[in-house]
Amino acid sequence: xxxxxxxxxxxxxxxxxxxxxxxxxxxxxxxxxxxxxxxxxxxxxxxxxxxxxxxxxxxxxxxxxxxxxxxxxxxxxxxxxxxxxxxxxxxxxxxxxxxxxxxxxxxxxxxxxxxxxxxxxxxxxxxxxxxxxxxxxxxxxxxxxxxxxxxxxxxxxxxxxxxxxxxxxxxxxxxxxxxxxxxxxxxxxxxxxxxxxxxxxxxxxxxxxxxxxxxxxxxxxxxxxx
Amino acid sequence: xxxxxxxxxxxxxxxxxxxxxxxxxxxxxxxxxxxxxxxxxxxxxxxxxxxxxxxxxxxxxxxxxxxxxxxxxxxxxxxxxxxxxxxxxxxxxxxxxxxxxxxxxxxxxxxxxxxxxxxxxxxxxxxxxxxxxxxxxxxxxxxxxxxxxxxxxxxxxxxxxxxxxxxxxxxxxxxxxxxxxxxxxxxxxxxxxxxxxxxxxxxxxxxxxxxxxxxxxxxxxxxxxx
Numbered sequence: 001x002x003x004x005x006x007x008x009x010x011x012x013x014x015x016x017x018x019x020x021x022x023x024x025x026x027x028x029x030x031x032x033x034x035x036x037x038x039x040x041x042x043x044x045x046x047x048x049x050x051x052x053x054x055x056x057x058x059x060x061x062x063x064x065x066x067x068x069x070x071x072x073x074x075x076x077x078x079x080x081x082x083x084x085x086x087x088x089x090x091x092x093x094x095x096x097x098x099x100x101x102x103x104x105x106x107x108x109x110x111x112x113x114x115x116x117x118x119x120x121x122x123x124x125x126x127x128x129x130x131x132x133x134x135x136x137x138x139x140x141x142x143x144x145x146x147x148x149x150x151x152x153x154x155x156x157x158x159x160x161x162x163x164x165x166x167x168x169x170x171x172x173x174x175x176x177x178x179x180x181x182x183x184x185x186x187x188x189x190x191x192x193x194x195x196x197x198x199x200x201x202x203x204x205x206x207x208x209x210x211x212x213x214x215x216x217x218x219x220x221x222x223x224x225x226x
Numbered sequence: 227x228x229x230x231x232x233x234x235x236x237x238x239x240x241x242x243x244x245x246x247x248x249x250x251x252x253x254x255x256x257x258x259x260x261x262x263x264x265x266x267x268x269x270x271x272x273x274x275x276x277x278x279x280x281x282x283x284x285x286x287x288x289x290x291x292x293x294x295x296x297x298x299x300x301x302x303x304x305x306x307x308x309x310x311x312x313x314x315x316x317x318x319x320x321x322x323x324x325x326x327x328x329x330x331x332x333x334x335x336x337x338x339x340x341x342x343x344x345x346x347x348x349x350x351x352x353x354x355x356x357x358x359x360x361x362x363x364x365x366x367x368x369x370x371x372x373x374x375x376x377x378x379x380x381x382x383x384x385x386x387x388x389x390x391x392x393x394x395x396x397x398x399x400x401x402x403x404x405x406x407x408x409x410x411x412x413x414x415x416x417x418x419x420x421x422x423x424x425x426x427x428x429x430x431x432x433x434x435x436x437x438x439x440x441x442x443x444x445x446x447x448x449x450x451x452x
Contacts, residue, residue, distance in 0.1 A: 050329060062318055064322075064325070066325050066328055068328070069321050069325045069328065070321070072321065073317050073320070076317040088305040089288070089291050089302070091301075091302075092298050092299070095298045096293065096295055096298045133279055
């Protein structure tokens with residue numbers, strides 16, 4: 001059949017990790033190409049000239065960039081273990097929640113981690129409001145996809161491993177088990193799923209990386225006048 | 227209004243380009259719908275009930291089930307009403323269409339808004355960024371008549387409104403956005419697209435839109451100056 005699937009990724013990119021999870025869940029054979037993002041390869045620049053980022057999926061020589069776009073491509077091309085629901089309304093709702101996760105949840109939690117003072121306080125409030133919507137959406141399901149991991153779980157999956165890292169570094173609770181019991185237990189179930197557990201970047205390395213990012217952000221905000 | 231024989235209601239706002247692109251999708255699919263105008267900035271209880279997350283239009287309600295986010299809505303429409311397909315059939319071409327839709331919404335539109343709402347150097351930089359990103363978007367035409375090929379498709383209706391709004395904001399904000407020398411193919415496409423009867427008849431009245439844009443601009447730039 002001659003299927004050639006390559007995934008351009010970095011060791012830590014949570015966006016590339018979504019694609020790793022999708023490919024593994026579907027049992028698709030692929031070659032991982034690890035990029036050093038401080039020194040991007042000519043191939044990366046050739047395959048994603050617009051954004052120059054990972055992840056990039058290259059299928060039989062044809063490149064696709066942007067994690068949501070790649071996830072949908074994978075689901076449409078390899079039909080086993082579907083990630084998106086069959087029903088058009090449920091599919092639309094999955095897309096809606098995925099967008100909400102990136103546009104609102106990710107941005108507010110990132111701000112809660114990287115900002116200081118008043119900006120951080122405001123970000124924490126926004127994050128809690130956003131998480132409330134997700135908590136409600138769980139509606140007693142095990143995963144957002146139902147009985148098994150689906151599209152929204154994969155998109156939100158960074159929450160399951162990154163949030164505890166953020167919380168450890170800044171010493172703040174972002175996802176409180178008492179306030180968000182369903183989400184909290186989702187985070188455990190997701191992180192413990194074999195495919196996820198076996199495909200996560202090393203925690204100690206992640207702590208070093210994000211601590212360095214935070215230190216740099218603090219240094220630049222105190223040295224510049226606002 | 228043609229009544230809602232297909233069980234579709236669209237909550238919109240006359241000056242919203244996001245509601246407009248949903249109208250275009252419904253029109254191309256010949257879907258009968260009931261239109262309900264929101265009198266923004268006041269939001270009806272119905273809107274707040276149907277879109278509690280963002281509290282924004284457009285929202286469609288199909289057989290009692292609400293959906294928000296214009297791109298999510300357009301894909302839903304494409305999946306439920308299968309004639310006159312908006313997205314291509316082939317997964318790779320679908321991926322390209324989705325990639326460019328995301329690029330337009332995330333890179334072109336915010337730059338256009340900043341070029342419209344800011345003053346001084348910020349405005350100059352934003353307009354430059356917009357022109358450069360429109361140049362990149364032009365490459366997605368790949369020498370075709372429309373983004374959809376011989377006839378309009380998903381990407382045409384996602385991006386087409388920019389041509390109309392850019393001309394208006396150029397006049398009001400006094401900044402060049404559509405540089406015909408820089409983007410000859412895209413300029414031509416904007417013109418052709420906006421002249422298509424099915425597209426033109428959904429456009430808001432241009433004099434009303436101009437007046438509305440002037441008001442909005444005054445409000446935004448006064449805020450920028452204080």
